[in-house]
Amino acid sequence: MTLWKTFARLLLSWAASCNPFGRKEAEWEKGTIYMKSLEETTFAIIGLGLIGGSYAKALKNRNAHKIIGMDRNHIVSLMAKDEGYITDIADEDPSLLQGADIIICAMYPGAFVSFVKDHVKYFKKDVLLTDVMGIKGSIPDEIDRLLGPEMDFVPAHPMAGREGKGYGQSTSRIFEGANFIVIKRKENRPENVAWLRAIALQIGCGRVVELSAREHDGIIAYTSDLPHIMAVSLMNSDSMKENTKYFIAGSFRDATRVADINGTLWSDLFLLNKEPVIAEIERLETQLEKWKKALKEGDRKTLLVMMDEAKKKRRDMFYGKIDVALGQDSYTIEIARGLWKDVGTKIRTFPKPKR
Numbered sequence: 605m606t607l608w609k610t611f612a613r614l615l616l617s618w619a620a621s622c623n624p625f626g627r628k629e630a631e632w633e634k635g636t637i638y639m640k641s642l643e644e645t646t647f648a649i650i651g652l653g654l655i656g657g658s659y660a661k662a663l664k665n666r667n668a669h670k671i672i673g674m675d676r677n678h679i680v681s682l683m684a685k686d687e688g689y690i691t692d693i694a695d696e697d698p699s700l701l702q703g704a705d706i707i708i709c710a711m712y713p714g715a716f717v718s719f720v721k722d723h724v725k726y727f728k729k730d731v732l733l734t735d736v737m738g739i740k741g742s743i744p745d746e747i748d749r750l751l752g753p754e755m756d757f758v759p760a761h762p763m764a765g766r767e768g769k770g771y772g773q774s775t776s777r778i779f780e781g782a783n784f785i786v787i788k789r790k791e792n793r794p795e796n797v798a799w800l801r802a803i804a805l806q807i808g809c810g811r812v813v814e815l816s817a818r819e820h821d822g823i824i825a826y827t828s829d830l831p832h833i834m835a836v837s838l839m840n841s842d843s844m845k846e847n848t849k850y851f852i853a854g855s856f857r858d859a860t861r862v863a864d865i866n867g868t869l870w871s872d873l874f875l876l877n878k879e880p881v882i883a884e885i886e887r888l889e890t891q892l893e894k895w896k897k898a899l900k901e902g903d904r905k906t907l908l909v910m911m912d913e914a915k916k917k918r919r920d921m922f923y924g925k926i927d928v929a930l931g932q933d934s935y936t937i938e939i940a941r942g943l944w945k946d947v948g949t950k951i952r953t954f955p956k957p958k959r
Contacts, residue, residue, distance in 0.1 A: 639799050640705060642806060648672040648694065648704035650719065652680050654866075655736045655762065656710030657774025660689040662807040665776045672700050680771045701726040706803075709735045713872045716743065720750050730754040732796045736762055738824055739876045740787055740817035748791060756796045759787035761820065762809065763828075767864035777808070784809040787817050825880035830888065832870060833881070835863040 647668055649656045652675040660671055673690035675681045681693045694700040701707065701723060709716055716735060727733070729752060737743070740759055747757045763783040766773060784804035786797060801812045815823075838844075838860050874881055898906040 639795060639802070642666050642668045642803070644669055645705050646670040646672065646703050648674065648701050648707045649690070649710060650674045650707065651676075651710040652684050652690075652771050652774075653710060654765065654769050654771075654773050655778075656708065657684065657689070657771040658764070658776060658778040659708055659710060659736075659807075660684055661774060661776035662779055664689045666806055670703070672704055674698070674701075675771075683771060698723055698726045702728055704728060704731060706732045706734065706799075709733065712869055713737050713739055713743065713876055717746050717750070720747055724750050724752070724755075727752070727755060731756070732799065733757045734760045734800060736760065738828060738873050740820055741876055744787065744789065744817060756791075756793050758792050758796055758800050759789070759817065760800060760804075761785040761787075761824070762804070764809075765862075767861055769866040769869070779804075780808040781810040782808070784812045785820060786812060786814045787820060788814040789817075821877050822880045825877055825884045826887075829874060829877060829881045830884045832862050832865060833874075833885065834888075835860045836865065839863040 642663065645668060647659075647663055647670070649660050649671060652660060652673050656675075657680075660673060663671055670692070671690045672692045672694050673681050673684050674694040675684075676695075678693075678695050681690070681695050684690045685693055692700050705728065707727065709719065711719060716737065720733070733747070733751070733755060734757070735743075737759075738761055740761075744757060744759050751757060761784075762779060763785065764778045766775075766778060784801075786800060786804075797814075804812050838856075894906070894910065897903070898910070
């Protein structure tokens, strides 16, 4: 299939799945669905650290109607309001959460369930609740049991971050070009999933991918957990000396960037996902054994094969195929977004789900 035909097929698929030209309503047999734009939506962000603070800044810069902030450190909330990124503080008045159409919980995994349990009484009856956690496990099911019948928890994971932690490190640009993962669950209302996808694109994410919680945790063990473990291990190697800093270049800096790590958060993430993480460590050990064996045996051919294979895979990852089994739908939206820069603001309707 030619590149043009591939593009046309993807574009038509996207156009069939949503209305890019902004009709406000989609007729149903009974009633209509209306998806609010950012300018009409009130958000609440729980936890104004690196990701929560970045959400506040990104949404404010895109003219979100109202942003309610809440953080365990009241000084952080005051700072965010003083800088104009949140409009209200719910630290001492959680009843303000009743006004939120969407609540984004940007907190440690260990705190999420207890927060919902203690505050669900303040949630709007049809609130869209989402999160940013790098581990899902059984948490979505635990949250579902706490919510009212019209409330909807759509788990998500913006694959955005940087070294360091806290509100001071947050930036509206952190989402630019990032992958945004939505956990696919039959319990969710399709219009809410579409709403969250549209918001992800509006704040700058490059693509939105949907997959199950189990798939998410397995893949993240490889693409996120393992690189952090490798970075920490490199820095903790016995080879790291006081004068090592005089002998590093780009490769070492890139490989150890995420060793500037939030230990409290990542301890939770590693332990909650320990079985897939251990499996990935063992796979890495297998690769290192191949290197050790080839070096001991002076096997230049094997070294070349391993490096050529890695080079090809990396080039394909960043510059190659887009028609992959996982998330085809999302890649379609990403391509369309190149044609309609503000496509997120135009996705305002969703067809009636089949019962």
